[in-house]
Amino acid sequence: MLLKQETHNIQSKLADYCKTGVEVEIKGAKQERLHHYRRLTYNIVKGALNTAYPIAHKTIDEDLWIGMIDDYYANHKMNTPLVWKMPIEFYEFVVETGYADTLGLPYLDDLLYFEWIEIEIHTMVDLEIPDFKEEGDLLNDKLVVTPEHEILSFDYPVHKFKGAELLDKEGSYFVLIFRKHDSGAVRFINLSPFFAVTLQNIIEQQLTFRHSVEATSKVFGVNYDQSIQHGLAFANDLVAQGFILGYDV
Amino acid sequence: MVSGVGLGFRRDIAKKIISLEDNKPKFIEFAPENWMQMGGYWRKKLREAAEKYPVMCHGLSLSIGSPEELDFEFLKELKKFFDEFKPEVYSEHLSYSKCDNAHLYDLLPIPFRQDAIDHVSERIRIVQDYLERPLAIENVSYYTPVAAEMDEASFITQIVEKSGCNLLLDVNNVYVNAFNHNYDAKNFIKSLPLDRVRYIHMAGHEQVSPDTIIDTHGQPIIDPVFDLFEWTIERINPVPILLERDFNIPQMDELQAEIRKLQSIVDKVWKKENVAETRNS
Numbered sequence: 001m002l003l004k005q006e007t008h009n010i011q012s013k014l015a016d017y018c019k020t021g022v023e024v025e026i027k028g029a030k031q032e033r034l035h036h037y038r039r040l041t042y043n044i045v046k047g048a049l050n051t052a053y054p055i056a057h058k059t060i061d062e063d064l065w066i067g068m069i070d071d072y073y074a075n076h077k078m079n080t081p082l083v084w085k086m087p088i089e090f091y092e093f094v095v096e097t098g099y100a101d102t103l104g105l106p107y108l109d110d111l112l113y114f115e116w117i118e119i120e121i122h123t124m125v126d127l128e129i130p131d132f133k134e135e136g137d138l139l140n141d142k143l144v145v146t147p148e149h150e151i152l153s154f155d156y157p158v159h160k161f162k163g164a165e166l167l168d169k170e171g172s173y174f175v176l177i178f179r180k181h182d183s184g185a186v187r188f189i190n191l192s193p194f195f196a197v198t199l200q201n202i203i204e205q206q207l208t209f210r211h212s213v214e215a216t217s218k219v220f221g222v223n224y225d226q227s228i229q230h231g232l233a234f235a236n237d238l239v240a241q242g243f244i245l246g247y248d249v
Numbered sequence: 250m251v252s253g254v255g256l257g258f259r260r261d262i263a264k265k266i267i268s269l270e271d272n273k274p275k276f277i278e279f280a281p282e283n284w285m286q287m288g289g290y291w292r293k294k295l296r297e298a299a300e301k302y303p304v305m306c307h308g309l310s311l312s313i314g315s316p317e318e319l320d321f322e323f324l325k326e327l328k329k330f331f332d333e334f335k336p337e338v339y340s341e342h343l344s345y346s347k348c349d350n351a352h353l354y355d356l357l358p359i360p361f362r363q364d365a366i367d368h369v370s371e372r373i374r375i376v377q378d379y380l381e382r383p384l385a386i387e388n389v390s391y392y393t394p395v396a397a398e399m400d401e402a403s404f405i406t407q408i409v410e411k412s413g414c415n416l417l418l419d420v421n422n423v424y425v426n427a428f429n430h431n432y433d434a435k436n437f438i439k440s441l442p443l444d445r446v447r448y449i450h451m452a453g454h455e456q457v458s459p460d461t462i463i464d465t466h467g468q469p470i471i472d473p474v475f476d477l478f479e480w481t482i483e484r485i486n487p488v489p490i491l492l493e494r495d496f497n498i499p500q501m502d503e504l505q506a507e508i509r510k511l512q513s514i515v516d517k518v519w520k521k522e523n524v525a526e527t528r529n530s
Contacts, residue, residue: 004362007364011316012316019353030392030394033393081311082286086354122289123289124288125288126288
């Protein structure tokens with residue numbers, strides 16, 4: 001290593017000051033100007049997090065929100081060189097630190113993940129779409145869906161409610177999020193537990209819609225004939241919204 | 250080689266830049282880190298822009314001055330990105346933005362010291378070898394020297410000479426540093442290896458106190474920086490010029506007016522020189 005330990009230590013001192021704001025003496029530095037580095041770096045991190053998590057930023061008490069950012073910036077080593085990807089590390093930090101319990105915001109982890117996943121789906125690398133035909137049998141053909149998607153499972157309905165409204169709504173909630181193939185826009189579809197499982201079987205096991213509804217009806221102990229009627233309406237909605245692209249060739 | 254004045258490609262103005270038919274910038278520049286590992290709508294827009302304009306890439310996160318090892322995973326991704334977008338120039342900041350394996354996402358000043366010169370020069374050589382392309386390093390604005398044992402010009406010059414890299418001369422940064430550290434901007438520029446200048450950046454800044462200017466890229470270029478630019482390009486061979494605007498981005502016609510002003514200076518200085526050369530030959 002050509003860099004002397006002394007120079008390394010000086011660089012670390014400035015970087016640590018930027019992260020913590022705890023004042024340091026650095027040889028030859030103009031003390032009255034060092035704060036610009038703390039301010040500039042901190043504002044980039046805070047700005048990126050406020051932009052990535054607009055609902056959390058608006059609905060969580062400002063002091064609590066800033067407190068989490070301060071803690072994160074001071075104590076987490078941000079690993080990604082891509083600043084737009086950095087907010088996922090904040091989510092992971094908040095989960096690991098247990099802020100949801102500490103702050104009495106039991107929906108916090110769900111909310112941050114919900115906000116992050118919108119960015120992730122919108123920006124994720126384009127995935128290959130298998131060949132498909134546009135005409136087919138919605139219930140009996142194997143389906144081709146837009147590949148940039150995720151089925152989300154939450155304990156709180158963060159996709160429908162905000163802030164204190166969420167506190168008495170703990171339960172099981174499912175949401176399909178996907179990127180539209182034509183426009184790149186991100187869409188959310190609220191899912192019942194029944195259709196979350198149905199959809200998962202279609203995607204992961206490549207079952208037809210009909211076979212997947214049959215399998216899910218058995219698991220849930222519900223009437224197949226009624227389920228398939230609801231299922232057909234649901235499938236048509238998935239086509240209309242652009243999640244189902246077509247039929248396997 | 251690209252010549253003339255280009256414009257920073259930012260998301261806020263991406264659609265407008267892509268749809269421009271008249272008074273187009275001669276090229277666009279973007280930070281790979283803002284577009285790497287990205288698909289969807291923005292990737293599509295970047296491809297559209299890259300089909301329409303020559304491309305320059307100006308990095309943010311290489312952190313050439315970091316004390317730790319280079320991030321080869323990042324370099325691998327960068328190389329892949331360059332294979333796709335084929336930038337004519339890849340430039341980076343002579344600073345560090347990562348320390349002890351934590352990114353800070355802004356430009357911290359490297360101590361102007363001999364061991365830092367050796368360290369940074371070696372890293373530049375490694376990066377150039379790995380990417381199989383030259384790197385142009387940018388003189389950055391800084392608000393305080395840190396444990397300096399020499400002046401900034403000596404620091405930059407020795408790194409350029411030892412590493413064999415090119416220089417991206419940011420004229421606004423020279424102006425900002427000259428103001429903040431009370432030195433003469435022209436003397437500073439004269440002392441740099443001007444034959445290695447491959448690219449020039451121009452931008453606006455903001456004075457935040459009587460003795461401090463911050464390099465914000467959020468204001469129009471001021472006249473003294475235009476004057477310094479004209480003085481500078483009289484001393485170097487023609488290279489591409491970039492107008493950087495990252496914040497408070499105005500309407501496109503305002504940016505186009507700034508581009509035209511820069512281009513008129515370029516035309517005045519460099520075309521005049523061409524005439525002089527032709528006469529002399």
